[in-house]
Amino acid sequence: MTPLWLRLWHWTMAVLFTVLVVTGVVLTYSTSTFALMNYALADTLHQVLGIAFSALFVVFLLASGVTGHWRRYQRLWKGLLSRIVKFGGYVLYGVPKKGNGGETPPRIELSRGLLILVQHFLSIFSIAVLSPLLAITGLVLLFPEYAPDQIAGLGGVWPFAIAHYWVGLLGALFLLFHAYIATIAGFRRMIKGR
Amino acid sequence: MQPLLSGRRARNSFSLGNLANCSLALRSTLSSGCVLRLAAFALLLIAAALMPSDQAEAAGQADFMKRMRCLACHVGESQHRLDGKEHISKSSTIDMPQFENADHGKMLCADCHSKGFTNFPHRNMKTETCMDCHPRKEAKDAEADKDYDFERINREFEATVHFTEYQHAKERCCGTAVGKVGAEAGAGAAANRKMRETGANQRFTCEHCHEPHYFKATAHIKDPKLILKNDNGPCLHCHMDGSSVALKDPAKPNLLAAHAYLPYADMHLKGTRCIDCHTSVTPTVAHDLPKGMKADQGCNTCHSIDSIVVRRLYRYVDNASATEAGFHNAALMKDGYVMGANRQRWTDIAAYLLLSMGLVLVVAHGGWRVFARKRK
Ligand code: HEM
Numbered sequence: 001m002t003p004l005w006l007r008l009w010h011w012t013m014a015v016l017f018t019v020l021v022v023t024g025v026v027l028t029y030s031t032s033t034f035a036l037m038n039y040a041l042a043d044t045l046h047q048v049l050g051i052a053f054s055a056l057f058v059v060f061l062l063a064s065g066v067t068g069h070w071r072r073y074q075r076l077w078k079g080l081l082s083r084i085v086k087f088g089g090y091v092l093y094g095v096p097k098k099g100n101g102g103e104t105p106p107r108i109e110l111s112r113g114l115l116i117l118v119q120h121f122l123s124i125f126s127i128a129v130l131s132p133l134l135a136i137t138g139l140v141l142l143f144p145e146y147a148p149d150q151i152a153g154l155g156g157v158w159p160f161a162i163a164h165y166w167v168g169l170l171g172a173l174f175l176l177f178h179a180y181i182a183t184i185a186g187f188r189r190m191i192k193g194r
Numbered sequence: 195m196q197p198l199l200s201g202r203r204a205r206n207s208f209s210l211g212n213l214a215n216c217s218l219a220l221r222s223t224l225s226s227g228c229v230l231r232l233a234a235f236a237l238l239l240i241a242a243a244l245m246p247s248d249q250a251e252a253a254g255q256a257d258f259m260k261r262m263r264c265l266a267c268h269v270g271e272s273q274h275r276l277d278g279k280e281h282i283s284k285s286s287t288i289d290m291p292q293f294e295n296a297d298h299g300k301m302l303c304a305d306c307h308s309k310g311f312t313n314f315p316h317r318n319m320k321t322e323t324c325m326d327c328h329p330r331k332e333a334k335d336a337e338a339d340k341d342y343d344f345e346r347i348n349r350e351f352e353a354t355v356h357f358t359e360y361q362h363a364k365e366r367c368c369g370t371a372v373g374k375v376g377a378e379a380g381a382g383a384a385a386n387r388k389m390r391e392t393g394a395n396q397r398f399t400c401e402h403c404h405e406p407h408y409f410k411a412t413a414h415i416k417d418p419k420l421i422l423k424n425d426n427g428p429c430l431h432c433h434m435d436g437s438s439v440a441l442k443d444p445a446k447p448n449l450l451a452a453h454a455y456l457p458y459a460d461m462h463l464k465g466t467r468c469i470d471c472h473t474s475v476t477p478t479v480a481h482d483l484p485k486g487m488k489a490d491q492g493c494n495t496c497h498s499i500d501s502i503v504v505r506r507l508y509r510y511v512d513n514a515s516a517t518e519a520g521f522h523n524a525a526l527m528k529d530g531y532v533m534g535a536n537r538q539r540w541t542d543i544a545a546y547l548l549l550s551m552g553l554v555l556v557v558a559h560g561g562w563r564v565f566a567r568k569r570k
Contacts, residue, residue: 027497027533027534028533028534028537029534029537030494030497030498030534031494031498031499031500032475032494032495032496032498032500032501032502033494034494035492035494035498038492039492039493039494039497040490040492040493043457043493044457047457106566108562108563108566111559111562115559144458144461144531145458145460145461153528154521154524154527154528154531155527155528155529155530155531156531157530157531158521158527158531158536161531161533161536162538162541165538165541165545166541169541169544169545169548169549172549173548173549173552176549176552176553176556177552177555177556180556180559180560184563
């Protein structure tokens with residue numbers, strides 16, 4: 001059973017993150033005469049939703065700590081990487097004949113199994129690595145006046161800007177795979193709870 | 195007192211000592227000490243005039259003499275003062291080192307102060323204004339002036355509130371003289387408040403912003419930081435904190451508050467020129483003044499890979515748009531970081547590659563799923 005608070009949290013994060021990726025693209029890839037949406041609006045949205053995203057991340061940490069939901073990730077994580085490698089091998093080279101009565105599931109099914117394991121990895125990666133890094137690098141950019149004046153002879157904000165960009169890029173990739181794999185694993189559990 | 199004249203002319207200036215003070219005294223009462231010093235100075239001038247060494251020097255000295263007539267009274271620290279009765283400021287003395295360093299520094303006073311200035315007290319005076327000479331006619335100068343398109347500048351200026359608001363008033367010589375290149379802005383705010391309260395009686399002209407004695411074209415300043423200071427000076431002279439001129443909200447005459455809608459307003463105010471937003475961004479040099487929120491022509495005019503900052507404030511920096519260490523428009527980054535303008539080439543390429551690879555994987559797997567279902 002997926003608790004209601006988690007489902008609400010999840011879909012709020014999904015909306016926030018999608019808008020953050022789109023506005024992030026507008027802020028970085030506009031030209032002097034063209035922007036996908038009003039640049040000032042993109043900037044405001046990116047700041048406000050970025051703060052909301054960071055706050056909700058903290059809410060998630062507290063709530064999964066209090067409710068003990070974090071144990072689910074502990075369970076999922078156990079041996080996850082070696083299972084991914086093993087399943088990857090099945091997809092590439094087929095399941096060893098020995099011990100399965102000679103029946104080998106079709107490769108497409110094996111790949112579905114692999115992707116569901118990848119989904120577990122991505123979910124954990126999103127809360128353990130992506131979200132905190134996005135929040136931290138974003139926070140520095142929110143207060144550029146505290147960044148050093150210069151780093152390596154250039155205005156001191158750039159390392160944080162680049163770091164934020166890279167984490168955001170990984171975030172966009174995460175979103176792509178996570179949403180795609182969701183179409184395999186199904187949305188039901190994240191909507192109805194089971 | 196600062197040295198009055200530099201280089202060759204300095205030789206002739208050793209006796210100028212307290213002349214500026216003296217000239218001020220002359221305007222109120224003539225003290226006997228002053229009369230003596232002026233007489234001695236006149237003798238020295240005559241002596242200097244009789245000793246030319248070659249022709250060029252002779253011509254130079256002739257210019258020097260012509261100038262000296264004026265400078266005898268009008269030299270010294272620039273004194274932009276407000277005439278208590280008329281509520282206009284009088285720029286009655288010239289800071290020579292600054293003048294000579296400025297774009298009109300080789301000109302003679304009479305080139306512009308063309309009529310009525312040879313006798314004292316001056317009568318029926320006429321002073322040439324910017325548009326009387328510009329655009330200049332001689333081939334070399336015309337070429338230099340062509341880029342500015344003075345006709346357009348004039349048209350744009352005459353459509354601004356600066357012009358229309360004071361159109362009814364008389365045009366007086368040389369505006370309110372906003373000061374020297376790089377001078378700290380704002381010295382005139384109190385004066386301007388007074389002028390505003392009493393009702394403006396002076397038409398706004400080019401010279402209000404481009405003080406002709408100290409004007410230096412950005413092409414000769416080059417350094418973006420100095421250009422910024424130079425170009426913000428005239429605006430801040432009237433529109434600084436505490437002034438009552440058109441900061442939109444008279445209850446909050448505060449620049450930062452007036453720009454509070456901007457993210458990082460303080461950084462924007464420190465790092466860009468007023469005119470970078472408050473004039474149309476398309477031409478390199480513009481003199482229109484879109485009013486109020488129309489000044490905001492889209493953040494992406496600057497926050498973009500083809501940022502107008504490169505074409506405007508940084509246009510005299512060599513290769514301002516060049517890429518260094520992968521960063522586009524690297525020149526901007528030496529003074530800060532401009533989101534959208536300082537993209538990183540390698541990061542961009544990595545992003546395109548990773549996202550396209552991701553998309554290919556997703557589409558391939560999706561295709562495989564569809565294909566597998568059809569085969570069943
Ligand atoms: C369009 C965006 C998104 C879609 C369609 C989506 C969809 C889903 C689905 C269907 C699941 C259930 C997977 C399963 O049952 O195995 C899931 C789980 C999860 N998603 Fe998302 N998601 C999105 C965005 C996000 C974002 C932005 C985050 C984090 C910042 C996130 C974090 C998670 C986590 C942590 C789980 C596991 C929850 C749990 O089982 O405890 N998702 N997502």
